[in-house]
Amino acid sequence: MWRSVQRWRGLVIIGAMAAVTLWLAASGQLALYIHPRYNLFTVLMAIIAVVLVVGALVGRRHHDDEDAPPPPRRSRAIALTAAAIAGVFTIGMVVVPPATLSTATAEQRAINASAASDAEAFEAATTADAEQVARFTVREWATILRQTSDLSFFADKPVTELVGFVTPDTSDPDNVFYVSRFTVTCCAVDAQPLGVPVYLPGWSDEFAVDDWVSIDGEFGSNPSSDSDQPVVILPAEVTPIELPREPYLF
Structure with a gap:
């Protein structure tokens, strides 16, 4: 044998x-x-x-x-x-059915720890027209928020159908959550979480952690005194959606 x-x-x-x-x-x-x-x-x-x-x-x-x-x-x-x-x-x-990385992994790897401090990307965002802004993903907005918290920058730059999964803000989980995505360079092992903060008091009554959502709204000063995020999305609409065919950003 x-x-x-x-x-x-x-x-x-x-x-x-x-x-x-x-x-x-x-x-x-x-x-x-x-x-x-x-x-x-x-x-x-x-x-x-x-x-x-x-x-x-x-x-x-x-x-x-x-x-x-x-x-x-x-x-x-x-x-x-x-x-x-x-x-x-x-x-x-x-x-075991393949599953996407989730909030548990995002919390282990620190959201936005890898958000780029990219001057060229920020300059491109500054001059982007309405059509380009409408295509911004979590990666672009996370990069912008890393560069500036000046609210004048976000004037006339609405958030349109921003897709990601729900991850609680650790500093104020009752009122603020991140709309999050993972960026992948090679494989899931090197995936890094990015997120954009959303101010929605009582969000957990409507959505569960790791639910996928699409968000429309605009950026503004964070009304929460507990949250560490100075600028957040003030949503006009948060719509639950199915898991995207490509959940990661490449």
Whole structure:
């Protein structure tokens, strides 16, 4: 039995993980794990892995060490444990539905810790016309708020259909929440949370943490004396929405 485990475990694990990768790509869920720019490369590597695994299975021949004594018990235990962990991980990728990163991760990584202090982006936002402003996402607004809290800057720059998930403001969770998104550079491991504060007293009566919403409104001085955010969105409308097809910002 040990010889069989040794012989097939690597091929089975590689084949299973490659098949799961192809399944995620076919179902449109690969973007929940990696940046879309790497999709083609990842899919090609998975296809190559499947081809090589099939070729290895077809071409298997008798091993010269068939009658050799098995390795020490400790080595076998380590090898079996590693194979079991890899197997459980692979099965879990199929059985457990892929999920987006949420508030729990955002709180661990600190919202807006990675918001860019980008002078060029700020200058572009200063001269943006109404059509461009209407396309601003959480990333653009978070960058702007990092640069300035001057309310005159936000005049004639309304918030239009700003999409994100609900994350409580730690300094005043009763009245203020963030509309949040994760930005991804390579994969979900390096995802960083960005958020724009929204003043809506009693928001938790209407929305749950991690609910996805679309917000229309305008920026203004924060009425909350407890919140650390000087400028917030004063919403005209907060609409619950379904999870976007691409929940991350790339």
